[in-house]
Amino acid sequence: MLTTLYRPSVDQTASPPAHHPVVVIGSGPVGLAAAVDLALRGLPVVVLTAANGYSEGSRALCWAKRTLEILTRLGVGQELVADGVTWQLGKVFRGDRQVYSFDLLPEGGHQHPAFINLQQYAVEAALHRQAVALGVDIRWQSRVSDARTADDGVTLTIETPDGPYTLHAAWVIACDGARSSLRRLLGLEFQGRVFEDRFLIADVRMDAAFPTERWFWFDPPFHPGQSALLHRQPDNVWRIDLQLGWDADPEVERQPERIKPRLAAMLGPDRPFELVWASVYTFQCRRLERFRHGRVIFAGDSAHQVSPFGARGANSGIQDTDNLAWKLAAVIAGAPDRLLDSYEQERIAAADENILNSTRSTDFISPKGVWANALRNAVLDLAADHAFARPFVNSGRLSLPSRYQTSPLSTPDEGVFAGGPPPGAPIPDAPLDDGAWLLAALGSGFTLLAFAADLPEVQGVTALAVAPGVAWARFDAKPGTAYLIRPDGHVAARSRTPTPAWVAAAVSRAMGQTESHHP
Amino acid sequence: MTTTPQEDAAPSPTPSPDDLYAALIALHHERSVEESLRLNARLILLLADAVGDPARVLEAIRQAGEQPV
Numbered sequence: 001m002l003t004t005l006y007r008p009s010v011d012q013t014a015s016p017p018a019h020h021p022v023v024v025i026g027s028g029p030v031g032l033a034a035a036v037d038l039a040l041r042g043l044p045v046v047v048l049t050a051a052n053g054y055s056e057g058s059r060a061l062c063w064a065k066r067t068l069e070i071l072t073r074l075g076v077g078q079e080l081v082a083d084g085v086t087w088q089l090g091k092v093f094r095g096d097r098q099v100y101s102f103d104l105l106p107e108g109g110h111q112h113p114a115f116i117n118l119q120q121y122a123v124e125a126a127l128h129r130q131a132v133a134l135g136v137d138i139r140w141q142s143r144v145s146d147a148r149t150a151d152d153g154v155t156l157t158i159e160t161p162d163g164p165y166t167l168h169a170a171w172v173i174a175c176d177g178a179r180s181s182l183r184r185l186l187g188l189e190f191q192g193r194v195f196e197d198r199f200l201i202a203d204v205r206m207d208a209a210f211p212t213e214r215w216f217w218f219d220p221p222f223h224p225g226q227s228a229l230l231h232r233q234p235d236n237v238w239r240i241d242l243q244l245g246w247d248a249d250p251e252v253e254r255q256p257e258r259i260k261p262r263l264a265a266m267l268g269p270d271r272p273f274e275l276v277w278a279s280v281y282t283f284q285c286r287r288l289e290r291f292r293h294g295r296v297i298f299a300g301d302s303a304h305q306v307s308p309f310g311a312r313g314a315n316s317g318i319q320d321t322d323n324l325a326w327k328l329a330a331v332i333a334g335a336p337d338r339l340l341d342s343y344e345q346e347r348i349a350a351a352d353e354n355i356l357n358s359t360r361s362t363d364f365i366s367p368k369g370v371w372a373n374a375l376r377n378a379v380l381d382l383a384a385d386h387a388f389a390r391p392f393v394n395s396g397r398l399s400l401p402s403r404y405q406t407s408p409l410s411t412p413d414e415g416v417f418a419g420g421p422p423p424g425a426p427i428p429d430a431p432l433d434d435g436a437w438l439l440a441a442l443g444s445g446f447t448l449l450a451f452a453a454d455l456p457e458v459q460g461v462t463a464l465a466v467a468p469g470v471a472w473a474r475f476d477a478k479p480g481t482a483y484l485i486r487p488d489g490h491v492a493a494r495s496r497t498p499t500p501a502w503v504a505a506a507v508s509r510a511m512g513q514t515e516s517h518h519p
Numbered sequence: 520m521t522t523t524p525q526e527d528a529a530p531s532p533t534p535s536p537d538d539l540y541a542a543l544i545a546l547h548h549e550r551s552v553e554e555s556l557r558l559n560a561r562l563i564l565l566l567a568d569a570v571g572d573p574a575r576v577l578e579a580i581r582q583a584g585e586q587p588v
Contacts, residue, residue, distance in 0.1 A: 370556060378560030388568040 192286020415496025
């Protein structure tokens, strides 16, 4: 990049060092989502990033419904859905024969689609604009080179084109990616499983009439013995992933003269295409043992890494910040510190779920050993003609939000529920009778959904009366039912016989004010 | 060959354990080890479907792994 985004900050000449309540490290989608969320909650935020602009290539391409719901709450979801390519169908081929298909959102009545495909830099750009509009202080080319932690905050040393300076942050959110500097500066181990396989990822511009679906091949005729994945992006650009195997030489495979014949074999001799961006990657599934280290909190790839099958990387990172932002704002405003420990409890469980799913997908796509290979091929042999075998086909289990089943913030059910989201789970969206959407109608704090339940006002809780309709079925509602919803849209508590005392106790528990045991 | 409905409904003789054993051997006749693994994998999946209860299949997997090999 020829231009520099770096601008000197007054902090660079401050003596003593400037103090900031929250510093976010990293300007990827996770860091910017954290910054926007905290700014919306009224906190002044500084973002430090070693980068000098947005990321290159499509990178995190597939944005899941839950993430889009969060991005809409942050004020950018609607423009991203408009700019992105909407999809919900996946097809899996073995050779040239379809063996499996899936529909990620078979029902209507949701504001957001199952998925959009949109290049990571476009999401970063939208979040960046929103962050700037909210007054976030974004400092480019500002690499953190030292971090001294103390009980009341962190002293950071920052390298800039004008030399180093220090500042003090009461809280640091480390969203600085898989190669996190903060993780290294704190000397934290990041262990897990390395997968012995390599993949070519290419963004290709071409005119093509393939439908807007996720297509995955095992052993396709154009790339025998390996797998392939095709995704549509906006602007006639397509994402192609080709499995290369562990023996492939990444330096050789990165060369355009090597890549182009592989793509031509897939796309056919008569389809001109332009190679926009390509990379050869390998991957790991791993996480930090703890996500919170005193005043330093890790979110996104700095805390956990998964294989790309299932789009569980950036999606889970933004879901981290969705969980963290309201808690950090509450703790800064005086809520008990242990509320932040629940971030770690809930999001470690989510990370383990993502790692489990993406590991299983990888074991299917890239089986290791003769038996794993035989079993995988047997599934594919049977899937074409036997319906029972199709659900075994695993080309990636696509990102779904975690349901926080053991959350310390949840209150056990009062009364019997046969359906609806249990405590800890994210609530489903639903159309309201005035043309609005349920998720969009939630307050920025706690919301009490009242289904023909007559409740007096509870201080600090937004009451929302839900008229009979789709939402009633999705919440297993009966007259008198109430759900208490957390600021991140997850259920804190639900009751068939709600009272103001029940609401107050559930809010208290969800704010970490009550010592609680796992429900 | 044409059959009458009565002949269709007639119970076929229950295969004996020796019949089953012979069929399992025959399935792998002149197969490489790799081919046999794949055939067995198909067979396991088909049998798991026939059992119909994943918990019973998991129990069988546990039992299979119980003895030293």
